[in-house]
Amino acid sequence: MTASGAAAGRVPRARFPGFDRVGVVPAALAALALALPLVTFKPNRIAAGRGVAFWAALPPAAAAAGGLLLLLIGLAACLRVAPASRLGLALVALAALAGLVGLAPGAVALPGMPYARVSFAAGFWTLLLAFGIMAADGSARLALRPGPRVLLLGAVLLALAGLFASGWWNGLSILKEYAAHRDGFWAEAVTHGGLAFGSLFAALLVGLPLGVACARMPRLRGAALPALNVIQTIPSIAMYGLMMVPLGLLAGAVPFLGALGIRGIGAAPAGLALFLYALLPVVANTAVGLDGVPRDAVEAARGMGMGGARRLRAVELPLAAPVILTGVRIVLVQNIGLVTVAALIGGGGFGTFVFQGTSQAAIDLVLLGAVPTVVLAFTAAVLLDAAAEAAGRTPA
Amino acid sequence: MSRSGETLRVAGTRAVRRASPAAIAGRLCAAALLLLLVLAPRLFAPAFRLLAEDGAPAIYDQGSLLQLTLDHVALVAGSTAASAIVAVVLGVLVTRPSGRDFLPLSRTLVNVGQVFPPVAVLAVAVPLVGFGLEPTLIALVLYGLLPIFENTVAGLDGVPAAVMDAARGMGLDPRRRFLSVELPLAMPLILAGIRLSAVINIGTATIGSTVAAKGLGEVILAGLGTGNTAFILQGGIIVGLLAVLVYDALGLLEARLAARAGRA
Numbered sequence: 038m039t040a041s042g043a044a045a046g047r048v049p050r051a052r053f054p055g056f057d058r059v060g061v062v063p064a065a066l067a068a069l070a071l072a073l074p075l076v077t078f079k080p081n082r083i084a085a086g087r088g089v090a091f092w093a094a095l096p097p098a099a100a101a102a103g104g105l106l107l108l109l110i111g112l113a114a115c116l117r118v119a120p121a122s123r124l125g126l127a128l129v130a131l132a133a134l135a136g137l138v139g140l141a142p143g144a145v146a147l148p149g150m151p152y153a154r155v156s157f158a159a160g161f162w163t164l165l166l167a168f169g170i171m172a173a174d175g176s177a178r179l180a181l182r183p184g185p186r187v188l189l190l191g192a193v194l195l196a197l198a199g200l201f202a203s204g205w206w207n208g209l210s211i212l213k214e215y216a217a218h219r220d221g222f223w224a225e226a227v228t229h230g231g232l233a234f235g236s237l238f239a240a241l242l243v244g245l246p247l248g249v250a251c252a253r254m255p256r257l258r259g260a261a262l263p264a265l266n267v268i269q270t271i272p273s274i275a276m277y278g279l280m281m282v283p284l285g286l287l288a289g290a291v292p293f294l295g296a297l298g299i300r301g302i303g304a305a306p307a308g309l310a311l312f313l314y315a316l317l318p319v320v321a322n323t324a325v326g327l328d329g330v331p332r333d334a335v336e337a338a339r340g341m342g343m344g345g346a347r348r349l350r351a352v353e354l355p356l357a358a359p360v361i362l363t364g365v366r367i368v369l370v371q372n373i374g375l376v377t378v379a380a381l382i383g384g385g386g387f388g389t390f391v392f393q394g395t396s397q398a399a400i401d402l403v404l405l406g407a408v409p410t411v412v413l414a415f416t417a418a419v420l421l422d423a424a425a426e427a428a429g430r431t432p433a
Numbered sequence: 434m435s436r437s438g439e440t441l442r443v444a445g446t447r448a449v450r451r452a453s454p455a456a457i458a459g460r461l462c463a464a465a466l467l468l469l470l471v472l473a474p475r476l477f478a479p480a481f482r483l484l485a486e487d488g489a490p491a492i493y494d495q496g497s498l499l500q501l502t503l504d505h506v507a508l509v510a511g512s513t514a515a516s517a518i519v520a521v522v523l524g525v526l527v528t529r530p531s532g533r534d535f536l537p538l539s540r541t542l543v544n545v546g547q548v549f550p551p552v553a554v555l556a557v558a559v560p561l562v563g564f565g566l567e568p569t570l571i572a573l574v575l576y577g578l579l580p581i582f583e584n585t586v587a588g589l590d591g592v593p594a595a596v597m598d599a600a601r602g603m604g605l606d607p608r609r610r611f612l613s614v615e616l617p618l619a620m621p622l623i624l625a626g627i628r629l630s631a632v633i634n635i636g637t638a639t640i641g642s643t644v645a646a647k648g649l650g651e652v653i654l655a656g657l658g659t660g661n662t663a664f665i666l667q668g669g670i671i672v673g674l675l676a677v678l679v680y681d682a683l684g685l686l687e688a689r690l691a692a693r694a695g696r697a
Contacts, residue, residue: 059534170538173545177537270676272636275669278653282484282662374550378640381657391556395644400560407553414548 060114060123063171067111067130070163071104076141079210081152082399088158094141103137106130107164114171124175128193130168134161135200142208156210156401183423183430190419197412210401211408218390218405226409228304228385233372233413236308240315240368245361247316248323249349258324265317273310273378280306281382307384311375315368322364326357359429366421373414377406460681467674471502474667481663491663493652502671505648508638512570513631516577521623523578524585525611536586543579551576551637559644569641569648576637577630584626588619621691628683635676639668649675 074088075095092100110130114123138161146153181189206212215222251258271279284306330353338352354361380388390406393399469476474492481491526532527539551572558568592615600614642650649672656664 059538062535062538170542173541174538177541267677270632270636270680271669271673272639272676274636274639274650274653275665275672278657278662278665279669282666285662370548374548374552377550377552381643381654388552391552392643395556395559398560400557403553403556403559407550407557410553411549414550415545418544418548 055117057115057117059174060116060171063127063167063174064111064114066163066167066170067107067114070160070167071107073160073163074158075138075160075164076145077154077156077158078145079154079156080150082154082210082401083397086154086156086158089141089145091160094145095137096140096144099137099140103133106133107168110171111167114174120175120178122175124172124179127168127172127175131165131172132196134164134168136205138209139205146208154210154213154401155208157404183427187420187423190416194412194416211404214390214399214401214405218402221389222405225385225387225389225406229373229376229387229410229413232304232308232311232376232379232384232386233369236311236315236372237365237368239308239312240319241365243312244316244319245323248320248361249327251320251324252327262317262321262324265320268313269317273314273375274381276310276313277307277379277382277384280310284309303383304379304385306382307376307379307386311372311379314375315372318364318367318371319361322360322367323357326360326364327353329360330356355428359425362421362425362428366418366425369417369421370414373410373417377410460678463674463678467671467678470667470671470674471498474498477667481667484666485661485663489659489661489663493655493664493667495655496651498652498667498671501647501649501651502675505635505638505650505672506675508566508569508573508641508646508648509631509634512573512638513577513627513634515570515574516630517581517627519574520578520581520626521585524582524589524623528586528589539582540586543582546575546579549576551633552640552643555637555640555644564645566646568644569638569646572641573634573637577634580629580633581623581626584622584629585619588622589615591622592618618694621687621694624683624687624690628680628687631683632676632680635672635679639672 071091073090075091076089077086078089079086091104094100095103107130110126113126118126138157142155145155176186176189200206201212207216247261251261334352334356335348338348343351376384376386377388377391379386380392387406387410391403391410392406394402394404394406478491485491523539527536554572554575555568558571562568562571596614596618597610600610605613638646638648639650639653642648642654649668652668652671653665656662656666656668
């Protein structure tokens with residue numbers, strides 16, 4: 038029963054005992070991926086690339102052993118293995134993939150080609166997708182509690198950090214881009230995080246009280262939420278452009294603000310735009326969360342002699358916390374993505390690399406910006422999901 | 434029927450349900466302003482001249498605003514339609530008894546898919562398919578899938594069991610049950626997902642101009658590139674009005690369908 042997953046027992050369909058239909062998806066993808074080029078080889082950074090198949094991109098022994106391992110794990114995905122084993126096997130496959138692809142630069146590029154580039158190709162991404170799906174499937178069936186989920190994420194991030202620190206991937210093109218942009222990378226990382234978290238923080242400072250007020254005053258809610266909704270519909274690129282106008286005028290009129298770094302271009306308009314986008318989810322979810330607080334709980338608090346402010350702090354907000362945290366998750370994931378666009382107005386962040394890479398037709402520079410953005414957003418999503426779930430479990 | 438899943442992103446915000454005279458007037462004004470901005474942009478030259486640097490053109494002059502707007506709308510309409518077809522079919526499949534096994538996994542994938550910012554999808558698609566329309570279409574279709582899929586599943590799952598039992602009791606076969614009971618009841622939520630997708634796509638399509646797709650992003654990018662605030666504002670206002678009007682129009686359609694589903 039445990040082996041057949043969450044949906045088992047609902048429908049009689051056990052015509053193939055021991056066969057798992059969902060697992061066919063990652064298995065088929067993995068089989069397909071082994072036929073696609075694993076990496077692309079380019080004689081220099083901007084030359085046209087040539088795809089190199091899995092078998093040709095790795096030393097023969099590694100290709101044979103690695104290919105066999107990945108195929109076996111793909112086969113195991115099609116069987117009814119326990120969710121924990123499914124997750125574990127998928128992680129083993131991902132680790133093996135990370136290890137194997139680190140061997141590719143040595144096998145593909147000759148030692149006398151210092152400018153040669155070896156980048157990930159369709160085969161690598163498809164394998165990553167296949168075993169990522171298998172891992173997601175395993176963890177979804179396992180229904181991990183928030184704590185273990187966060188620990189698992191931490192372990193995966195640590196393993197990734199270890200992989201980069203070890204230098205195993207240094208021959209790969211994306212890390213050559215990193216080496217070329219090392220200082221800029223961390224400066225942009227700080228800008229990216231600062232913009233995403235700073236605007237969230239500002240939105241919480243303004244949005245929480247506004248959300249409480251909206252929950253108390255229907256007329257304010259009727260005015261505030263539609264207005265914030267309209268803001269949400271303004272495209273990010275236009276919003277950034279629009280914010281440049283008032284800030285530019287302001288900085289021109291008040292030299293003191295200009296001296297503080299508030300200008301029509303750069304991080305200030307980006308932060309302001311992100312703050313405006315962040316308001317709706319915070320305000321709406323605070324109001325809806327407070328709506329959902331059981332009347333009995335409020336009455337009981339009143340009966341205990343709690344005043345309005347204390348009731349809000351000790352009873353209502355904790356009970357509304359899961360919904361509010363869901364809003365925070367939306368804001369953070371959305372902001373981390375939107376910061377990439379801020380690079381267009383000189384706001385910095387990982388988007389700088391994405392747009393530079395696009396204009397130079399250098400895909401690995403694009404990835405240097407895109408991959409950390411996705412990792413950051415994914416981490417934020419997992420952490421805040423876990424926080425919201427934990428807040429929902431804790432008896433207030 | 435629960436309306437909690439109306440928008441994927443934010444709890445409890447809903448469309449204007451009953452049109453007050455002020456709302457109708459606001460809508461008409463927005464539509465009129467949009468038409469004037471696109472068809473007769475010269476009318477606004479005095480206002481935009483205040484923002485343009487000395488000597489810089491106040492009104493976008495590197496192409497026809499009407500043509501760019503039409504390109505933009507076509508791009509968004511095409512990609513949203515493609516997303517809607519794929520997402521609704523997938524959503525229907527995973528809510529059928531034979532597809533239920535795939536529901537937890539597809540939910541997880543949809544959630545994970547949301548953490549990919551559209552800019553990244555766009556930039557990564559370029560080396561695969563080249564510059565221009567194609568990478569933008571890919572990014573828009575992929576990004577538009579998520580809200581529609583989520584809402585389709587929520588809508589079909591939200592049909593009360595009692596209603597399904599009644600339909601079964603009336604002797605409707607599964608196909609009829611689906612077409613004349615489940616789908617109409619789920620339609621308002623599905624449409625809410627399509628609306629969200631369309632509005633997100635109107636914004637994302639502007640980013641498409643960074644990879645040379647034809648659209649209104651060109652106007653904004655031209656402004657960003659030359660430091661001409663008048664262009665930025667002009668492009669921004671047109672795109673913003675477009676988004677607000679589309680959001681509003683689909684919201685009205687959705688409210689009408691919801692009212693009909695409620696009556697059925």
